[in-house]
Amino acid sequence: MNWSKGWVIENNDIHDAKCCGISLGSVPLAxxxxxxxxxxxxxxxxxxxxxxxFEAYNKHWDKTHIGSHIIRNNRIHxxxxxxxxxxxxxxxxxxxxxHLYNIGTRYEFGGWExxxxxxxxPIDVKIEHNLIDHCTLGTWLDWQAQxxxxxxxxxxxNLRDLLLEVNHGPFLVDDNVLLSEEAINEFSQGxxxxxxLIGGKVVIQSVLNRxxxxxxxxxxxxxxxxxxxxGDDRYFNNLFVGQVGMANVNQQIGxxxxxxxxxxxxxxxxxxxxxxxxxxxxxxxxxxxxxxxHNCYLGGAQAFRRS
Numbered sequence: 279m280n281w282s283k284g285w286v287i288e289n290n291d292i293h294d295a296k297c298c299g300i301s302l303g304s305v306p307l308a309x310x311x312x313x314x315x316x317x318x319x320x321x322x323x324x325x326x327x328x329x330x331x332f333e334a335y336n337k338h339w340d341k342t343h344i345g346s347h348i349i350r351n352n353r354i355h356x357x358x359x360x361x362x363x364x365x366x367x368x369x370x371x372x373x374x375x376x377h378l379y380n381i382g383t384r385y386e387f388g389g390w391e392x393x394x395x396x397x398x399x400p401i402d403v404k405i406e407h408n409l410i411d412h413c414t415l416g417t418w419l420d421w422q423a424q425x426x427x428x429x430x431x432x433x434x435x436n437l438r439d440l441l442l443e444v445n446h447g448p449f450l451v452d453d454n455v456l457l458s459e460e461a462i463n464e465f466s467q468g469x470x471x472x473x474x475l476i477g478g479k480v481v482i483q484s485v486l487n488r489x490x491x492x493x494x495x496x497x498x499x500x501x502x503x504x505x506x507x508x509g510d511d512r513y514f515n516n517l518f519v520g521q522v523g524m525a526n527v528n529q530q531i532g533x534x535x536x537x538x539x540x541x542x543x544x545x546x547x548x549x550x551x552x553x554x555x556x557x558x559x560x561x562x563x564x565x566x567x568x569x570x571x572h573n574c575y576l577g578g579a580q581a582f583r584r585s
Contacts, residue, residue: 381393421491428449462479486507
């Protein structure tokens with residue numbers, strides 16, 4: 279689907295789509311550039327992604343012309359690749375009260391873009407009160423999750439619940455139930471996790487070989503590019519529940535994966551200054567601060583140890 283604004287998609291039973299159930303639109307003619315890396319091998323795929331974003335600006339990629347869709351009260355299931363997707367076209371939208379299940383479970387596709395809900399650049403998107411279960415991946419926010427909020431969703435029996443890839447934030451994950459074996463894969467920074475029930479692993483990773491964009495607040499206007507140095511995350515008032523008798527698993531349930539991170543901007547800057555002289559390489563060796571407090575850890579889940 280090409281660009282559009284203000285769709286309302288509600289009260290449908292959408293199922294057995296070969297690829298995806300709902301597409302929230304994409305840059306006109308962007309399909310002509312898809313998978314060029316695989317066919318040409320001339321430069322990385324993420325570089326084509328950046329070129330497509332600049333093409334989007336030339337085609338009125340802004341709040342006035344694009345997005346602001348409402349997708350609610352739908353049942354979306356048994357689709358081969360994804361339930362709901364949006365490639366830049368889902369900005370400023372609300373996705374609420376849907377039930378997504380059995381997405382990607384036939385393994386007809388491999389590689390990328392397989393999830394119940396997959397959005398590129400979900401700027402100021404609200405994902406609220408959805409039930410997502412029995413999928414290969416629950417929600418995948420890829421690039422430019424900024425002003426994005428995931429709240430009051432329930433994830434259960436997915437291979438993974440959340441994947442947040444190369445985002446700079448800020449984004450908010452609050453009041454969710456995350457009960458799959460892998461709850462959070464965060465290859466991003468700038469996330470706030472508040473009031474969640476988390477019963478699965480938390481995995482974090484810096485991404486130093488890709489620069490990705492971030493924007494002016496509540497806008498598609500570009501502010502800059504950076505690598506994902508990791509950190510700048512916040513965990514408050516979450517309940518982490520481990521698995522009885524699974525010590526190896528419980529080491530990854532909780533916030534202990536942030537052990538060794540600075541706990542304030544002052545201590546982060548002090549660590550950088552200790553490594554001077556230098557420039558960009560200094561920031562590749564130290565994660566940004568982690569702000570972690572007032573969480574509860576049960577059943578062997580592991581807490582963050584302040585350094």
